[in-house]
Amino acid sequence: MIVGIATGLVLVGCGSSGGSGGSASTAASVESASASGAVAVEGDQPCRSGPPLTAGEGLAAGRFDKDDGVFGTVYNETGSTLWVKAWGGNEKWCRLDAGRGGAFGAGEHVNLLVSTGTRDTPGIRIYAWDPYWAGLPQVKTMYWTSSNSICGNGESWLDTGGLEENEENWLNGTEQGSVIVKRHPDSKSIAREWIGTSKADDWARIDLYVRSIGRCG
Numbered sequence: 001m002i003v004g005i006a007t008g009l010v011l012v013g014c015g016s017s018g019g020s021g022g023s024a025s026t027a028a029s030v031e032s033a034s035a036s037g038a039v040a041v042e043g044d045q046p047c048r049s050g051p052p053l054t055a056g057e058g059l060a061a062g063r064f065d066k067d068d069g070v071f072g073t074v075y076n077e078t079g080s081t082l083w084v085k086a087w088g089g090n091e092k093w094c095r096l097d098a099g100r101g102g103a104f105g106a107g108e109h110v111n112l113l114v115s116t117g118t119r120d121t122p123g124i125r126i127y128a129w130d131p132y133w134a135g136l137p138q139v140k141t142m143y144w145t146s147s148n149s150i151c152g153n154g155e156s157w158l159d160t161g162g163l164e165e166n167e168e169n170w171l172n173g174t175e176q177g178s179v180i181v182k183r184h185p186d187s188k189s190i191a192r193e194w195i196g197t198s199k200a201d202d203w204a205r206i207d208l209y210v211r212s213i214g215r216c217g
Contacts, residue, residue, distance in 0.1 A: 047084055047094035047102030049073075051194040059104035059112065061088035064195050066107025068130040069203040070137060071194050072184075073101040074112060077211050083118050083146070087111040093118045105194060105203075108132055114210055115146040122213050124177045130204045136162030137183060137204035143175040143214045151175050151216035163206070177214035182207045 053060035053071070076082045076096045083093045084102050088111060096102050096114075104110050108129060115123030125144035130137040142157040144150055158176050160169040163183040172178045184205040191200040 045094055046100070047074075047096045049101055050103050052196050053103060053105045053194055055106075058092075058094060059084060059086045059102055059110075060106060061086035061091075061104075061110065062106030062108070064105075064107055064197055065199055066132065067199060067202060068132045069105065069107040069195070069200060070110045070128045070130050070206055071103075071105030071191065071200070071203055072206045072208065073103055074114065074126070074208040074210065075101040077209050078213065080116070082114055082116060082210065082213075084112060084114050087113070103194070107199075107203075112208075113144060113146065114213070115144075116213055118146050120145055120147040120149075122215060124179065124210065124213060126179065126208060128206055128208075130202075136164065137206060138162055139169070139171070139179075139181045139206065139208070141171045141173075141176045141179050143177070143216055163204075173214060175214040175216060178211035180209040180211065182209070 048058045055064040074084060076098055079098050081098060082096045084096050085091055085093045086104060088106060094102060104112060110128045112126040113123055114126060115121050123144050123146050125142050126139065128137065128139045139160045140157045142150065150156065156175055158171040158173055160171065160181050163169065165183060165185045167183050169181045171181060186202065187205065188201040190205060191203045192198065195203065
């Protein structure tokens, strides 16, 4: 059963389950009219692959003036084209071809949607954050369509728990798909290269490897 839901942060969905998620077929991109009246295809632009990032652009959602945050690369290892967007920025889709990576980053938390298309297609919501009060960075995933629907009405998110530096975790479920999470050692120089400010000196660098997209039902 698919349930519609708003785009705000939600970490509840349907019952979690084990097993590898199968990759869904790629869907067509959404067409939208440009200011000039010509038809443009949203998501036709490739995701930015590396630093430096600009706050509020692409997958660099949110602000860069926080003392805690997350940055890194989301990689497409599904073998098919995916589309990605981040809530809190311009919220526009970018194209992530098979074998490619898209750079992301934001203060405190990053909220990504990785999908097989841009209209009513299966996807994974990936929420990564570095708590400003205390504790270790953490990543959660759940089934989420590109039209902001979840699967069922139970709890459906998978959780890495607190990630130490150099720790790797595999989030894998039938509905949630398969995502390998890797936290790198903290590095002031790398953080400043990506974010461009000393505010990012303590930000967590986390890479996400999307192996498959889940399915509902």
